[in-house]
Amino acid sequence: MLKKIGFVGLGTVGVHMAANLAKSDYQLTVFDQDAKAVAELATLGVKVGESPMATAKGQDLVIVIVPDSDFLVFGQDGVFEGIDPGTILVDMGTHCIETIQRMAQEAVKHRVMFLEAPVWGSKEHAANGLLTILAGGDEALLGRCREPFSYFGLNIIHIGKVGDATRMKLIVNLLQAEMMQSLSEGLVFGEKMGFKPDKILEVLDSGGVASPLFHSKGRSIARGDFSRNLALKYVHLQMLRVLETAEKLGLELPAAKTVSGIFAQAVADGRGEEDFSAIVKLLRK
Incomplete structure (x- = not known):
């Protein structure tokens, strides 16, 4: 015991x-x-x-x-x-x-x-x-x-x-980062067309693309709250590991490469210690 x-x-x-x-x-x-x-x-x-x-x-x-x-x-x-x-x-x-x-x-x-x-x-x-x-x-x-x-x-x-859990976590990290990028693009795209973030999120919550991540992170972004729950720098590091693993497998992940580059830019801009939802700030420039 x-x-x-x-x-x-x-x-x-x-x-x-x-x-x-x-x-x-x-x-x-x-x-x-x-x-x-x-x-x-x-x-x-x-x-x-x-x-x-x-x-x-x-x-x-x-x-x-x-x-x-x-x-x-x-x-x-x-x-x-x-x-x-x-x-x-x-x-x-x-x-x-x-x-x-x-x-x-x-x-x-x-x-x-x-x-x-x-x-x-x-x-x-x-x-x-x-x-x-x-x-x-x-x-x-x-x-x-x-x-x-x-x-x-x-x-x-x-x-x-042993090793399989780490491999599975790579899948989680890949999808999590790509979902955050998709959410950020959707919110900024909608804002440019004149919609309030809350209205966009209401619609997203009602249909087939609804997800806990969109719900929680979308509302924190709408409030301007980027306090650290999951550090952006760690998400960037995990995306690098995803790409390294994909390369060893001879696999192309074009969306992952793009998203990894966006997280890299956010880290270079000094946002590594913020929550990973802070990548939306790059799109709002």
């Missing part, structure tokens, strides 16, 4: 995942380089680790959700320096296939059980326990993790072997 959990990575989504876990009966230890995020979790009564190594030591389950795993996972004082044999290690970030394979290989060396489980959703999804979790690895091992995952995830889907 899982009792002690180490949690490394308190970013935009991770901090809310850990906060929800803090409401459980698990003994939770957290680590992040952001002192503000750590202090926020400490007020909930969780233990704060001195390093990723210390946070991973003596745990039943270690969850890692960081954009760049090299230092915090593989480096000196990293997770693999402290994790004990028999521990379950779950990577919940979104990385390239090569990184996931490296983590899986390192887990074998340390006699650690490994799952990849990239999460899908925004800050709001994480805060409300509504994330989707795509899992790759032993399904029985996933079964042992379902209870802790349920504190921050609504949908927990086993995709296949």
Whole structure:
């Protein structure tokens, strides 16, 4: 039975995942380089680790959700320096296939059980326990993790072997970025013809193109609210990974190339820290 959990990575989504876990009966230890995020979790009564190594030591389950795993996972004082044999290690970030394979290989060396489980959703999804979790690895091992995952995830889907969840997440990232671009173009096109965003969204919500993304992001755009739920810079990074993977497969994705270029321009314009819906600002120039 899982009792002690180490949690490394308190970013935009991770901090809310850990906060929800803090409401459980698990003994939770957290680590992040952001002192503000750590202090926020400490007020909930969780233990704060001195390093990723210390946070991973003596745990039943270690969850890692960081954009760049090299230092915090593989480096000196990293997770693999402290994790004990028999521990379950779950990577919940979104990385390239090569990184996931490296983590899986390192887990074998340390006699650690490994799952990849990239999460899908925004800050709001994480805060409300509504994330989707795509899992790759032993399904029985996933079964042992379902209870802790349920504190921050609504949908927990086993995709296949290690690597498959990351591949599936690429599909999600591709469609999400292209849908945001389509929504932005539709809103700006409509505005130029004299329609209010709210009226455009009312029509979109009523028919076959209705989607939760159009509904929520369309209304935040209409309000001029671009506060970060999912950082534009991360969406751009994921689109680059989509194109890299497509190239290896010998596949042309013309729309993805165009959308990736638009996100690249938004990052170059200094909008990387804004919500990814801020690409609409490029079209409104």
